[in-house]
Amino acid sequence: MSTSNHNMNPLSKWISIAKDIISIYRNEFKVVFSDRGVVIIFIIASLVYPALYCGLYRNETLVNTPIAVVDNSATAQSRKLLRYIDASPDVQIALRCTSMDEAHKAFDNRKVHGIVNIPADFDKKIQKNEQATVSIYCDMSSFLYYRALMQASNYSILDMGKEIQLKRLNAQGITGQSAEATLEPVPFKGIGLYNGGMGFASFLMPAILILIIHQTLFFGISMLAGTSREENRFHVLVSSKLHRGGTFRVIIGKALCYLSMYLIFSYYILILVPKLFNLPHIGLSMDIFQMLIPFLLATIFFSMAISVFFPNRETSMIIFLFFSLILLFLSGFSWPQSNINVFWKTFSWMFPAVHGIQAYIKINTLGGTLHTIRFEYLSLWIQTCIYLIITAIVYRWQIKRSQ
Amino acid sequence: MFQSLISAITNTIGRELRRMVSRPIYLIGTVLVMAFCFVFFLTFFSEGQPNKMPIAIVDKDNSSLSRQFARNLDCTQQSEIVMKLGTHTEARREMQKGNIYAFVEIDKGFAQKVMTNQRPTLKIYVNNGYLIAGSLLLKDISYMSALTSGAVQRQVLRARGVDESRIMGIIQPIVIDTHQIGNPWANYGIYLLNVLLPGVLQLMILLMTVFAIGSEFKERTAHQWLENAENSIFAAVTGKLLPYTIIFSTLGIISNILLYRYMQYPMNSSIGWMFITTILYVMAYQAIAILFMGITPVLRDSVTLTAFYGLLGFTYAGFTFPIEQLPYMSRIFSDLFPIRHYFNIYVNQALHGTSIQMSIIPLISLLAFNILPLFVYHRLKNAAIHQNYPVN
Numbered sequence: 093m094s095t096s097n098h099n100m101n102p103l104s105k106w107i108s109i110a111k112d113i114i115s116i117y118r119n120e121f122k123v124v125f126s127d128r129g130v131v132i133i134f135i136i137a138s139l140v141y142p143a144l145y146c147g148l149y150r151n152e153t154l155v156n157t158p159i160a161v162v163d164n165s166a167t168a169q170s171r172k173l174l175r176y177i178d179a180s181p182d183v184q185i186a187l188r189c190t191s192m193d194e195a196h197k198a199f200d201n202r203k204v205h206g207i208v209n210i211p212a213d214f215d216k217k218i219q220k221n222e223q224a225t226v227s228i229y230c231d232m233s234s235f236l237y238y239r240a241l242m243q244a245s246n247y248s249i250l251d252m253g254k255e256i257q258l259k260r261l262n263a264q265g266i267t268g269q270s271a272e273a274t275l276e277p278v279p280f281k282g283i284g285l286y287n288g289g290m291g292f293a294s295f296l297m298p299a300i301l302i303l304i305i306h307q308t309l310f311f312g313i314s315m316l317a318g319t320s321r322e323e324n325r326f327h328v329l330v331s332s333k334l335h336r337g338g339t340f341r342v343i344i345g346k347a348l349c350y351l352s353m354y355l356i357f358s359y360y361i362l363i364l365v366p367k368l369f370n371l372p373h374i375g376l377s378m379d380i381f382q383m384l385i386p387f388l389l390a391t392i393f394f395s396m397a398i399s400v401f402f403p404n405r406e407t408s409m410i411i412f413l414f415f416s417l418i419l420l421f422l423s424g425f426s427w428p429q430s431n432i433n434v435f436w437k438t439f440s441w442m443f444p445a446v447h448g449i450q451a452y453i454k455i456n457t458l459g460g461t462l463h464t465i466r467f468e469y470l471s472l473w474i475q476t477c478i479y480l481i482i483t484a485i486v487y488r489w490q491i492k493r494s495q
Numbered sequence: 496m497f498q499s500l501i502s503a504i505t506n507t508i509g510r511e512l513r514r515m516v517s518r519p520i521y522l523i524g525t526v527l528v529m530a531f532c533f534v535f536f537l538t539f540f541s542e543g544q545p546n547k548m549p550i551a552i553v554d555k556d557n558s559s560l561s562r563q564f565a566r567n568l569d570c571t572q573q574s575e576i577v578m579k580l581g582t583h584t585e586a587r588r589e590m591q592k593g594n595i596y597a598f599v600e601i602d603k604g605f606a607q608k609v610m611t612n613q614r615p616t617l618k619i620y621v622n623n624g625y626l627i628a629g630s631l632l633l634k635d636i637s638y639m640s641a642l643t644s645g646a647v648q649r650q651v652l653r654a655r656g657v658d659e660s661r662i663m664g665i666i667q668p669i670v671i672d673t674h675q676i677g678n679p680w681a682n683y684g685i686y687l688l689n690v691l692l693p694g695v696l697q698l699m700i701l702l703m704t705v706f707a708i709g710s711e712f713k714e715r716t717a718h719q720w721l722e723n724a725e726n727s728i729f730a731a732v733t734g735k736l737l738p739y740t741i742i743f744s745t746l747g748i749i750s751n752i753l754l755y756r757y758m759q760y761p762m763n764s765s766i767g768w769m770f771i772t773t774i775l776y777v778m779a780y781q782a783i784a785i786l787f788m789g790i791t792p793v794l795r796d797s798v799t800l801t802a803f804y805g806l807l808g809f810t811y812a813g814f815t816f817p818i819e820q821l822p823y824m825s826r827i828f829s830d831l832f833p834i835r836h837y838f839n840i841y842v843n844q845a846l847h848g849t850s851i852q853m854s855i856i857p858l859i860s861l862l863a864f865n866i867l868p869l870f871v872y873h874r875l876k877n878a879a880i881h882q883n884y885p886v887n
Contacts, residue, residue: 129799151821173669223668253667261665264655264661264665272614277612277614280640282636285623413805430548458590
């Protein structure tokens with residue numbers, strides 16, 4: 093402890109700490125805004141990326157995926173089935189072929205993304221009260237093609253099947269309500285919650301939005317640290333105040349600068365963008381704001397702790413850009429968290445983005461409250477504490493080293 | 496003339512190799528990142544499809560029939576009942592917490608209604624906020640309930656004395672015979688990794704190429720770089736990038752071997768075509784990185800630019816969300832991404848197993864990217880001579 097601090101009374105000591113923090117806070121703003129590269133990452137990227145990706149995925153789902161049909165039966169029954177399939181919103185019959193070869197050629201040319209093949213005995217089997225078969229061939233290059241054709245053919249065949257069933261039951265002397273009950277003794281109703289249209293953007297974008305905040309903060313902060321390391325002015329900021337607690341003032345001052353900027357950006361990214369682009373937004377803004385504080389703090393301290401190790405301003409982006417993808421999968425928004433193996437799950441708990449994505453989806457998309465995300469909320473605060481301590485240690489080490 | 500060009504190139508290669516061993520970023524940005532991704536993605540999706548996802552049952556009936564149904568449900572491949580809950584609200588809360596991805600609600604009087612032909616509805620709630628879990632579970636549970644329905648139907652028909660040979664025709668008049676071309680297991684690894692691994696590869700090619708050239712400008716050694724190549728910018732760029740062409744092509748081919756041989760992912764024509772595609776793909780991305788470097792010979796700007804372009808590649812490959820569903824104006828850009836052409840070749844050759852003629856246009860497109868550096872030939876040379884761009 094330096095001698096000057098001994099003589100201060102507690103109040104004036106606190107005032108001097110606050111003054112230090114404010115001056116570091118102000119200075120950090122100047123540093124951020126005088127660096128074009130950092131401005132691009134912090135401001136332009138945070139503004140442009142959410143809008144760009146929402147724009148690209150705005151169609152949400154596939155409609156009228158072109159398919160080919162081969163109708164070897166060419167009867168009233170087979171034409172009826174094809175009309176049902178064509179009428180579904182998912183697919184559209186783009187090509188009527190006379191042979192499987194012809195359909196296969198169109199499939200290989202990727203003019204159609206599926207084939208429905210009705211065999212010659214289709215009508216005969218229906219008339220004879222046997223089971224008729226319909227073959228479908230799905231393009232697996234994108235699972236959305238697969239889903240479109242499966243949905244369209246399943247529902248159409250189910251509908252037509254019911255008509256046939258009813259006739260056959262009648263023929264067996266089962267009629268009226270009793271036929272209906274036999275037809276479907278336990279009707280089931282599938283209800284998709286929170287993303288009724290099974291939209292792709294509604295599913296993907298909430299995760300991307302949090303990832304944008306996490307990654308722009310990380311790259312921006314590490315670019316700032318890399319630059320100060322290049323210019324060897326790391327110690328300049330602190331040297332005059334290197335008494336006990338000096339490092340903390342620097343860390344807190346800088347963190348507050350990033351926090352205050354990102355509170356504003358986050359309002360745009362997490363609250364305005366979902367409304368503007370009609371993504372799910374059934375959570376309360378207040379709950380989002382409350383989870384945002386620990387998420388931003390954890391991300392800031394995480395970035396500051398790691399940033400110290402980057403020797404140059406570009407290094408972090410070159411080495412860790414690919415990690416955005418890893419974080420996206422680790423977050424468990426697509427491949428469910430319950431099925432991530434123990435090793436990767438434990439690994440994923442290191443990153444604020446993972447808890448941030450889960451917390452945001454649970455509030456914004458699923459309409460949860462702070463109570464719902466208790467695990468994520470606590471984890472983010474624990475991360476905040478741990479990364480703050482690590483930042484303090486590595487900053488101190490860095491400052492000592494550069495002297 | 497030719498001899499001097501060769502010696503200029505070999506000089507540059509030697510110089511670049513010395514630079515590469517001088518700093519760890521060269522090893523990290525090439526081999527280590529790709530090695531990490533190989534391990535990560537291959538272990539992450541090893542299950543193929545998410546199995547035994549947690550679901551709940553809200554059984555208000557608690558009859559032998561509803562318990563039988565729950566047992567059947569528990570035996571399906573993709574769901575596992577982890578909770579038995581009393582109310583709908585409780586189940587919805589668990590769903591919001593992410594503890595379950597679906598729940599089945601069975602109302603009171605279910606069994607009695609089935610017995611008396613009153614057709615009680617079975618309600619299946621799935622969480623489509625997590626779309627993959629939600630849609631897989633809906634399929635799984637619907638299938639299970641159709642089977643349950645079928646079993647009840649069979650009993651009723653037998654009781655009514657319907658001839659056994661006619662029963663299946665009544666229960667299921669039309670059968671679907673599904674062929675999932677190239678990926679009969681609907682395996683997520685096959686679907687994603689074939690594009691994600693080349694996707695990471697293109698990110699690293701772009702960034703490392705830009706770094707290799709850009710660091711010369713930043714450190715003000717570009718002049719020396721050019722002199723060492725006997726003032727031929729062609730030799731300077733070729734010699735500098737050739738080591739990376741070899742490293743990244745090797746990494747790309749290793750990734751092909753891992754996917755198509757080690758993991759036994761579908762490869763319905765010769766794996767050789769994918770090797771050739773991979774080499775062309777590496778060169779195409781190097782050419783694009785040279786173009787970016789020529790447009791802005793400032794390292795930090797070209798890193799930001801290539802990062803932006805490289806990330807967009809994942810969208811424009813069009814594998815998760817097909818290109819034709821993108822807004823019209825943005826769709827036209829897809830041809831500007833080599834990863835799009837790579838994807839087309841992979842679908843043709845590996846997944847669909849068509850003849851190579853189908854892939855000639857994308858192969859030529861990949862090759863055509865190599866023209867791009869010509870546009871910045873003079874600009875890059877002038878920048879190297881004058882070194883008149885800001886460093887930071």
